[in-house]
Amino acid sequence: METLWLFTFQDMFSMVIPQTVFGVSMALSGFATTYHQPHPIEVLRRIPLVVFWNWTNVLLFDIANQRLAGAVIEDAVNKPWRPLPSKRVSEPQARRLLLLIVPLVLVTGITLQCVPETSSVIVLTWMYNDLGGADDDYVVKNLLNAFGISCYSSASTLIACGWDRQNISTDTYCWLGMSWGVIFTTVQIQDLADMAGDAVRGRRSLPLVYGEKVARLSIILSAMGWSIICVTFWNVRTLGTIFCMMIAALFSLATYFRRGAPQDKTNFKLWGLWIISLYLLPILKRIGV
Template sequence: MDDCGSHRRRASHTRTALADSLSISRQLPRPTTYPGTSPCKTSYVLAQQSAVYSTPVTAMGLSPRKSSLGDMVKAVKQAETLHSTSFSEPLYYHLVTLHLFTLNDLKSILIPETICGILSALSGPLLTTNSSPALFAIIARLPHVVLWNHLNLLIFDLANQRLITSLLEDSFNKPWRPLPSRRLSLVQARRLLLSLIPIVVAATYFLGAVEETVLMLVLTWMYNDLHGADEHYLVRNIINAAGFMCYSSGSTRVAAGGQNTYNLNSVMLYQWTPLVGAVVLSTLQMQDMSDQEGDAQGDRGTLPLIWGDGVARCQSLFRSSPGR
């Protein structure tokens, strides 16, 4: 695996090429403006063929002023396939690539949600329909809970990191991720996501909590493809809070034995899970503190960027203080 210095050099090269592509985009005729689009979005299309894969438009034999839309689309598709990973790479290489997609979320989602699921299942009748939980039976479900969380996390991270805006941010914040470090191409990431979605839905049906998985697929679509993450920070926080609620209830359902044995009771559904969502909703801005450089490049409206660090920290402290 490449060292950190190599990742940063590649990310720096990506940012330099991005600037070149945006310069080329200014030479193009002004595009028709459609509802919900902006010149910035158009620039990202050019970035896809130039910045992401360091392949300028002119190097493909295209003139920015004279090329037709069809030529430009072909150029984008050609550029998307550059730096593709060969299937001849050893299995370890591909496993590391999958691991790098989810690495940054292990400590914030997979580990705490797995612990939450196991402990909630052990609470027995307090949060589940199991009146007498067996310690070893629930601990034996630990691999199932980890797998359920990791599969859902992988789907979300793939859907998020394959976006041009995310790639731009990652080149600043996390250059070691698979796409900015060129471990695979955008087209390969999209095809991997396309293949994994039905596999994950089928797997979670047998693991239990397929309902939460389907709901998280909808939230993932809203967050990434509908650019919910780029809207007002409150919209982003609401989607994230709903996602964490799904992780908490799904982890508990799997740990309790899946949908064929025990299930969640009304306390878990209507009190504990919403409490988890409320905590996430009111404190999510803290994780944006370290990502401000990349968020600014992606024009993302996070609370620290809009109101500043001081307001974001004070708001988190105020909302989490006793009595609130």
């Protein structure tokens, strides 16, 4: 289990926790997101299922990503504690583990009635890793990230709301689309801490193509702009607006002033915190904050 945890450790804070918050927030936001309100106790009981779906799909992606030769070279520079560069697992062992995980993920998707999302994650994982979608062009990389994370958001919402797609409101689908835009325009934050390894691997990430300054400014402008758009969309009150904008400002200031691989790893966690603050907006609207 420790090895599996090391495969997914970094993505617990950027994927599993935020996407679980997204789904639970949607389910607890009442008529703002669903036509028939799920009972809060039932939503809370489904949280382990939401976490399990997210974690197993993240595990699939991470093993598929980290087993590749280029990824091992990159991780030896950026993340030497991961299972393959630390020699806890060999590449053939990772491949065999992936052969076990794929059926598990498919069965989980069927059982939790998230077949479209699960199938899409598997296809996008293949495109991102085995087809090199993350290597040649930063736009393609961001697109794949945005579509993939949107699948996590959709599945988390469906599970938390009780598996009834007909109960998901139009505003929820609009919110999913906006969340896609948030990810597409800011996910390059993860590339700042990985520049050394990406350069060794030959990956054309945004900071390597256009420079670190351009990458940081693109993240800051997007974060502040999306924060304004999102609080306006949900029409939250003063406290909710201040809460979201303060976290956006904290993240933006850290991104601009705190530079270097160790600092950017912390900035990436702040990005996850900012994403969570956006995902909480529907609940803040419901409680009138």
